[in-house]
Structure formats: structure tokens, C-alpha cells
Amino acid sequence: MRNFVQQSYADQGEGSPGSLYLVATPIGNLEDMTYRAVRILQECDIIAAEDTRQSRKLLTHFEIPAKPLFSYHEHNKAASGPEIIRYIIEGKNVALVSDAGLPAISDPGSDLVSLAIEAGISVIPIPGANAALSALIVSGLPTERFTFIGFLPRERKDIVQQLQALQSAQGTLLFYESPHRVKKTLEILQEVLGNRKVTLARELTKRYEEFLRGSISECLDWLTEHPPLGEYCLVVEAGSAEEELKEKNAWWQELSLQEHVEHYERGGLSRKDAMKKTAGDRGVSKRDIYNALLTES
16 A cells, blocks of 8 residues: 655645645535635636536636636546546646535546546545535434435336345435435335335525425325425435344244254354354354254254
8 A cells, every 4th residue: 555645735846746626515505615615716727527517607606717627527537537637747736526515425526536546646625515414414313323325226126226235224324316206216215124214305505495304104295295396315214223133134034943054064164163153143052052953853
């Protein structure tokens, strides 16, 4: 592993590479733009933007002088990424922004970060607003452990497969969803994860910001009467410890005691160790397993 100290913007010497700044932008309310973010956008040489039209509006609002704007998004990242890295190597400082919030979260910015790190370029975060964490802290659900999933796949079978892997996850789950898909997503969530508690946060930081808290079924009933509008963050209750244990033990539930022991023997364990492992799975003593097998034989 290479160890190096990242060079700060202030310490950048003439002829040395520039830096890549990941600049958070407002998720709705322009007052959430930080002083530091404005300064970095003023001082950098190039701005790489998901949507240059949106970024021009932001620059105009904060009276940031015009400068080169590079388009960098999912459909052109293969070509734009290496070009941006080349400019940084030549000494240019580049600020990466997304349409809203932190770049590299549910957008291709993470690929540009990987390219920069591979090239030995300093990558510097400029923190700010984030929709998922903003929704989490007002949800009323536990915040000490959480899993950010972002947008689920488009196909139903892929959604179900991903949610099944999250059934026993102990942390609160965070999703992004569009208004025309949110009801379908909630229906699949209920089908796979059960009728858990959920918070729907929409239009965060904007004029019509709204939080809907309840069970998944209650939220679905609400959306039937109030058609979804705006982008949503879904904050979903974690699975229970009982569900986690059930998931962990599911593989051996249909096995007889003899089949359970033989499973571990086929894995290379001795008869004695296989019985000990089986006893641990079933929450009984090794002597109980030994006596039960004697009775079966």
C-alpha cells in the first residue's frame, strides 16, 4: 500500500499536480451552500458537473465568475474521466459537483475519485447537504447503524433479490426513489421485508418538504389518496434480532440430526467436532446430540 500525505490547495507549488475537490451543493434550499464550497468554486480552475445547465444557475446565484465547465455524467464518464484527470496532472484544480448534494453518492463521481487516487492525485471533500442522512435523522428510527442502498434496480426480480439479502440487516435502511416508482417499491418492500415502520421524506429542504411516518401499509394507503410528488428518501426499520437468527439457522432447519452432523463431516471435521458444531447450531449440548444419534441408530 502506498502511503503519502495529501497536498492541500494552499500548499500547491508551481508545476505540481492540482487536486480534485468533491463539492457538496444544496439539495433544495440554496441557503445550505457552505462558505467553503463557494470559495472552492471561486478558486478552482475547472468545474466538472453532472448537468452544466444546473451548475451555471448555481454559479450565477452565488456570483461565482465564469470558468470552464466540463460535463461529467454516467453516459460520458469513460471519455470525460481521463480528460479531467489529465488536466489535474497538468496542475489544474478541479471541483466536481452533482446536481444536488454530495458528489459520488448515487452518481458516477465515485469512478472519477478512483481514477484520481490511482493517479496519485489529492482528493479533498467539501462537506455539505445530504438527502439520505437528512431523512435519517428526522425519521425517528435508530441512527447508530444504517445501510445506504440508494436507488434499487429497475427489474422486479432484481429488486426482490437485493431486498432478500437485506432481510436480516440490523441497521436502518436508506433508499432513494422517484415519485412514479415509490408505490411499487413500497409494495415490494412490504412483500419481502414485512410491514415495517418507514419514513417517507420528500422535497427535503424545499418549500413543500414533507415527512410521512408509519407502517409501510399505512404509507401506501396515504399515497393512494395523495399521489406522490417530488423525489423521495425512504427510511426503513431494521430487521429484528429474531429474524437474523432465523435467517442464520434456515439452512439446517430441514435436516435430520444425522444429516446435520454428516454435513460437517463432509466439510472435513471429525465425528466429534461435527457433533460439537451441530450442538452449537441447535443450542444444545454435545452430549444431547450424541445420545440422540444413539437413539436414532
